Amino acid sequence: MESALLTTTTFRSVEGAYLALLRLAAGQFEHRIAARGNEAREVIGVGFRLPDPRQRLPYLAQRKVNPVFQFAEALWYLAGRRDLEMIGYYAPSMRSSSSDGVHLGGSAYGHTMFTPADGDLMSPFDRVLELLRTENDSKRGYLPAFSASELAVGDNPDVACLAGLHLLPRGGQLHMVCNMRANDLDCGLLSDVFSFTMIQEYAAVQLGLELGTYTHFIGSAHVNDHNTDRVKRVLTEADTRPAPAHFPFPAMPQATTEATIAHVLEHEEALRTNQLRYNVEHIRGLGLHPYWQQVVMLFELYRQLTHDQTAAVDPDLLATLDPGPRWLMEHKWPACTATPDGGAR
Numbered sequence: 001m002e003s004a005l006l007t008t009t010t011f012r013s014v015e016g017a018y019l020a021l022l023r024l025a026a027g028q029f030e031h032r033i034a035a036r037g038n039e040a041r042e043v044i045g046v047g048f049r050l051p052d053p054r055q056r057l058p059y060l061a062q063r064k065v066n067p068v069f070q071f072a073e074a075l076w077y078l079a080g081r082r083d084l085e086m087i088g089y090y091a092p093s094m095r096s097s098s099s100d101g102v103h104l105g106g107s108a109y110g111h112t113m114f115t116p117a118d119g120d121l122m123s124p125f126d127r128v129l130e131l132l133r134t135e136n137d138s139k140r141g142y143l144p145a146f147s148a149s150e151l152a153v154g155d156n157p158d159v160a161c162l163a164g165l166h167l168l169p170r171g172g173q174l175h176m177v178c179n180m181r182a183n184d185l186d187c188g189l190l191s192d193v194f195s196f197t198m199i200q201e202y203a204a205v206q207l208g209l210e211l212g213t214y215t216h217f218i219g220s221a222h223v224n225d226h227n228t229d230r231v232k233r234v235l236t237e238a239d240t241r242p243a244p245a246h247f248p249f250p251a252m253p254q255a256t257t258e259a260t261i262a263h264v265l266e267h268e269e270a271l272r273t274n275q276l277r278y279n280v281e282h283i284r285g286l287g288l289h290p291y292w293q294q295v296v297m298l299f300e301l302y303r304q305l306t307h308d309q310t311a312a313v314d315p316d317l318l319a320t321l322d323p324g325p326r327w328l329m330e331h332k333w334p335a336c337t338a339t340p341d342g343g344a345r
């Protein structure tokens with residue numbers, strides 16, 4: 001009984017963890033805070049575990065997750081990038097976190113983990129993988145994100161919220177423990193869990209291990225007051241819907257390497273800059289695994305929404321999407337449920 005108090009609560013999917021944390025912050029919050037002008041309700045020192053980290057997307061009509069952004073952010077991290085040009089296209093709000101209008105700072109976790117630090121030839125990620133390949137049951141596979149030097153920058157608009165990711169190979173599985181100094185439960189948590197579990201799965205694939213559990217710990221878990229109404233709507237939906245929607249998320253292909261990420265991002269860039277437009281046949285002919293074809297389909301649909309500002313996206317592309325991302329696209333954008341003549345499908 002006592003040991004149960006020391007372990008984190010387990011959820012089948014991120015959706016359950018998200019809803020439980022919102023309930024906690026909305027009802028039994030511990031503190032009223034106003035850090036940097038943001039009034040919020042806060043609980044401190046909370047965590048949860050996902051036994052299957054692939055169940056990384058919520059399906060809630062009142063919390064319209066953008067699957068295009070989720071994949072874009074995960075790929076941006078995996079490619080070690082920090083440019084605003086790419087990520088700002090999918091999340092314009094991130095522009096305000098950049099101090100120079102060109103790069104992100106502490107929140108460019110991929111840059112910290114996947115790019116060699118000054119004076120080094122290997123990235124921290126590659127160093128951790130090298131260690132984990134040779135040292136059984138290692139406890140040293142830690143990828144720090146937060147750096148004390150960030151606090152030395154006056155008025156720093158972007159101090160890493162992620163403290164670090166800890167990779168733990170045990171019994172043929174790769175587990176991960178994530179430590180966050182702060183997490184906005186309504187706005188940050190979902191995209192963070194999505195991207196960090198993608199990094200975990202990518203690491204597992206590189207090591208030839210099965211995907212293990214994902215454990216998420218938060219120092220300051222909070223809901224900003226300006227999101228209170230949406231949080232209420234989300235909780236009402238969860239309490240009143242007949243049954244939750246659930247779509248299993250597929251496994252990352254075993255053949256995924258750095259080159260695969262670079263290949264997907266070549267197409268991402270061509271679509272983001274509107275230099276190409278793809279139909280289903282084009283995407284099937286790109287030489288990518290169907291898992292990654294799905295991601296390119298999302299980028300093409302987003303191109304149609306942003307560059308063409310179409311009233312109705314390509315119905316064949318939409319019909320070829322897996323049921324989960326399709327559900328999210330249809331709930332997020334009216335152009336994904338409209339017919340070309342302007343009616344509703």
Ligand code: 5HM
Pocket residue numbers: 035036106107159160161162182183184185187188189192
């Ligand atoms: O004042 P502070 O630096 O903690 O503000 C950053 C805000 O962004 C916090 O509310 C934090 O919880 C949220 N955040 C998040 O939840 C930020 C990032 C980017 O580092 C993130 N998740 N990944």
